[in-house]
Amino acid sequence: MNKTWIILKREYLTRVKKKSFIITTLLVPLFFAALMVVPIWLSTRDDKQERRIAVYDESSLFLDQLGEEGYTKYHFIPQSKYDSLKRNLENSEFYAVLYIPANIYTVNSAELLSSRQLPLELSEQIERKLSQIIETDKRSKVIQEAGIPDLEDKLASTKTRININTIKVTATGEQKKSSSIVAFIASYGMGFIIYFFVFMYGSMVMRSVMEEKKNRIVEVIISSVKPFQLMTGKIVGTALVGLTQVAIWIVLGIAALGVVQGFFTPEATREMGQSILESQQQVGPMTPSVPEQSQIAGILESIANLNIPLLIFGFLFYFLGGYLLYSSLMGAIGAAVDNDEDSQQLVFPVTFPLILSIMLLIAISRNPEGAVAFWASIIPLTSPVCMLARLPFSPPAWEILLSMVLLVLTTIGAIWAGAKIYRTGILMYGKKVNLKELIKWLTYRG
Amino acid sequence: MDFFETHGIHKVFGTTHALTDVSITVPEQSIFGLLGPNGAGKTTLIRIINQITAPDKGDVYLAGKKITRDDISNIGYLPEERGLYTKMKIGEQVLYLAKLKGMTHQGAMNNLKYWFKKFDIVSWWDKKVEELSKGMQQKVQFITTVVHKPKLLIFDEPFSGFDPINANLIKQEILELRDKGATIIFSTHNMGTVEDLCDHIALINKSRKILDGPINEVKEDFKSNIFEVSYRGEFEKVEKSLGNSFQVLAHQETEYENSIRIQETDGREKNSLITALLGAAEIRSFKEVIPSMNDVFIKAVEKYNAENKMP
Numbered sequence: 186m187n188k189t190w191i192i193l194k195r196e197y198l199t200r201v202k203k204k205s206f207i208i209t210t211l212l213v214p215l216f217f218a219a220l221m222v223v224p225i226w227l228s229t230r231d232d233k234q235e236r237r238i239a240v241y242d243e244s245s246l247f248l249d250q251l252g253e254e255g256y257t258k259y260h261f262i263p264q265s266k267y268d269s270l271k272r273n274l275e276n277s278e279f280y281a282v283l284y285i286p287a288n289i290y291t292v293n294s295a296e297l298l299s300s301r302q303l304p305l306e307l308s309e310q311i312e313r314k315l316s317q318i319i320e321t322d323k324r325s326k327v328i329q330e331a332g333i334p335d336l337e338d339k340l341a342s343t344k345t346r347i348n349i350n351t352i353k354v355t356a357t358g359e360q361k362k363s364s365s366i367v368a369f370i371a372s373y374g375m376g377f378i379i380y381f382f383v384f385m386y387g388s389m390v391m392r393s394v395m396e397e398k399k400n401r402i403v404e405v406i407i408s409s410v411k412p413f414q415l416m417t418g419k420i421v422g423t424a425l426v427g428l429t430q431v432a433i434w435i436v437l438g439i440a441a442l443g444v445v446q447g448f449f450t451p452e453a454t455r456e457m458g459q460s461i462l463e464s465q466q467q468v469g470p471m472t473p474s475v476p477e478q479s480q481i482a483g484i485l486e487s488i489a490n491l492n493i494p495l496l497i498f499g500f501l502f503y504f505l506g507g508y509l510l511y512s513s514l515m516g517a518i519g520a521a522v523d524n525d526e527d528s529q530q531l532v533f534p535v536t537f538p539l540i541l542s543i544m545l546l547i548a549i550s551r552n553p554e555g556a557v558a559f560w561a562s563i564i565p566l567t568s569p570v571c572m573l574a575r576l577p578f579s580p581p582a583w584e585i586l587l588s589m590v591l592l593v594l595t596t597i598g599a600i601w602a603g604a605k606i607y608r609t610g611i612l613m614y615g616k617k618v619n620l621k622e623l624i625k626w627l628t629y630r631g
Numbered sequence: 632m633d634f635f636e637t638h639g640i641h642k643v644f645g646t647t648h649a650l651t652d653v654s655i656t657v658p659e660q661s662i663f664g665l666l667g668p669n670g671a672g673k674t675t676l677i678r679i680i681n682q683i684t685a686p687d688k689g690d691v692y693l694a695g696k697k698i699t700r701d702d703i704s705n706i707g708y709l710p711e712e713r714g715l716y717t718k719m720k721i722g723e724q725v726l727y728l729a730k731l732k733g734m735t736h737q738g739a740m741n742n743l744k745y746w747f748k749k750f751d752i753v754s755w756w757d758k759k760v761e762e763l764s765k766g767m768q769q770k771v772q773f774i775t776t777v778v779h780k781p782k783l784l785i786f787d788e789p790f791s792g793f794d795p796i797n798a799n800l801i802k803q804e805i806l807e808l809r810d811k812g813a814t815i816i817f818s819t820h821n822m823g824t825v826e827d828l829c830d831h832i833a834l835i836n837k838s839r840k841i842l843d844g845p846i847n848e849v850k851e852d853f854k855s856n857i858f859e860v861s862y863r864g865e866f867e868k869v870e871k872s873l874g875n876s877f878q879v880l881a882h883q884e885t886e887y888e889n890s891i892r893i894q895e896t897d898g899r900e901k902n903s904l905i906t907a908l909l910g911a912a913e914i915r916s917f918k919e920v921i922p923s924m925n926d927v928f929i930k931a932v933e934k935y936n937a938e939n940k941m942p
Contacts, residue, residue: 612683
């Protein structure tokens with residue numbers, strides 16, 4: 186035990202002190218933050234370039250309706266200017282030329298000419314503007330023709346949006362507000378975290394075993410400690426490295442949240458929400474309205490109504506089980522091979538179920554009671570990700586239990602097999618190992 | 632007193648017999664050479680002694696008791712395939728390996744200081760292994776093997792990959808450790824070092840022990856009654872004086888002296904050869920040819936292989 190502790194300490198400390206660890210630990214959150222913040226920041230910055238658009242309006246319907254919009258300015262031009270501009274667009278003072286044909290009401294299209302590639306936003310802006318003008322015009326004509334009083338208001342009052350509040354009835358008849366969206370996000374998120382962690386730290390264990398084999402130091406070490414102690418120290422030590430990393434990320438995340446909240450006071454947030462709201466309403470009258478206060482409260486309520494203790498227990502259980510299962514297998518592979526190419530070949534069959542379970546995630550959250558979801562969450566190699574993903578949808582207790590028991594049994598088996606392969610493989614050099622060979626090793630005596 | 636013994640060790644990998652009924656005894660404070668061709672099973676035996684692998688049958692005894700996990704701290708092992716963590720600092724590394732052998736931090740530090748001073752490498756403490764040359768790494772490896780003052784030291788091909796200067800240094804250290812009370816087992820192909828160092832040997836071939844004993848006895852057993860004589864006089868006269876029980880294997884004549892190799896064919900008196908020669912020429916030297924370990928090794932292995940050919 187004492188020796189396992191010495192190994193664990195070394196595994197942990199050498200990894201945590203590594204530059205690459207410090208860099209990834211600090212850079213990954215920065216990267217994710219940047220991934221979320223930069224696009225938002227960019228989109229809040231107005232497009233400040235002034236663009237002058239020449240408009241040749243053959244239909245003469247838009248003359249007084251196109252003026253300025255933000256930094257885009259419209260100038261109406263006669264046909265003669267249009268003809269000359271068309272020939273010499275590059276040197277003109279205009280950014281682009283808009284040609285509105287006389288029959289725009291029937292063809293529903295106009296042309297925007299430019300010597301350069303136009304930004305998507307500009308053409309969308311013009312499309313929106315023209316459509317809006319035509320739509321309003323058509324609508325008022327229809328209203329006039331119908332001659333029904335207050336038709337305008339009556340039409341407006343027909344706009345409807347229905348929210349479905351999903352309510353889960355528990356066995357005791359208690360009703361709980363649930364949200365499929367929340368369950369989906371929770372299941373996908375947790376499944377993904379497990380996948381990521383198992384993959385990253387499982388292969389870290391593998392690389393560490395391979396390094397010791399390549400260095401030829403392993404024989405000295407296993408003449409001092411049992412291979413089982415070495416493996417245990419390695420697997421637990423590496424897991425602690427991962428937990429340290431996650432803990433740092435959580436602390437950084439909370440700190441970052443604090444900073445963000447400092448910047449955006451409640452008033453500022455409301456204002457921002459308001460402005461987003463306005464801009465959305467500008468976009469078009471048909472845009473669905475923003476979530477109301479009650480809806481946000483509903484989401485919060487349904488988060489609270491998830492079975493949090495079960496989720497936390499399930500997360501820890503499958504996290505631990507999955508990590509132990511995969512890292513002991515990957516450790517064994519690291520011991521069996523001499524070089525990276527060979528390891529790739531053997532790692533694939535092991536990691537395939539893990540990759541598969543990520544691919545199954547969507548299918549599972551779409552149909553948590555289906556056959557795919559059932560089998561994927563029972564079979565031990567996929568269950569860490571898949572059963573966890575099903576948990577927010579409250580699967581039957583016996584299925585959870587079965588999946589857990591199978592996972593524990595398989596994990597014990599994998600550790601046993603891993604240790605066997607490890608003992609034989611770690612001292613075997615220059616031999617190309619395949620799956621058949623590995624299975625043969627299982628029959629060797631310690 | 633025999634410090635270390637194995638009794639009837641068997642080990643099978645799949646269908647390959649790695650060791651068949653191997654028993655060796657190593658006297659206390661001796662240097663024991665474990666010899667044999669490649670693939671004979673030496674390394675497997677050494678790994679069994681180190682409890683890296685378990686024998687299928689048979690027992691290992693240390694100081695009269697069956698060996699246990701606790702004896703690990705009494706054994707120092709330098710494997711043939713050896714190395715160090717390349718990215719770890721030397722000091723941290725040797726300390727780590729010493730602790731894995733069950734030493735306390737303080738105890739390990741004290742012993743390490745002694746060895747680092749002795750090898751004049753104190754300044755390497757904070758260097759990384761990858762900064763050292765191969766020869767330098769070997770010194771560090773040697774220290775990690777002996778730092779916990781083991782009573783039994785096992786070296787698997789200790790001189791392979793060592794340059795002559797380091798090899799000599801290690802040789803001296805091995806002798807010194809023996810004089811201080813350690814018992815040493817080492818395996819090697821290099822018969823020269825066997826003659827320099829070993830008191831006892833065992834020869835393993837094709838998974839079986841085919842020869843063992845004190846080195847002088849082993850050599851004595853393999854001598855074939857050949858004598859080398861140098862003399863002044865005529866070869867013909869010498870040849871004539873020998874009679875029937877001796878056969879001339881080779882002779883060489885130089886301006887200064889002649890020499891001759893004679894084999895006694897019927898194993899009778901040896902002194903009669905001298906008597907016969909005395910009358911025939913002026914004897915300058917006379918000695919019985921004792922086979923080198925190299926000859927013994929080759930003869931023993933070839934003999935065994937010839938006798939145990941697959942039908």
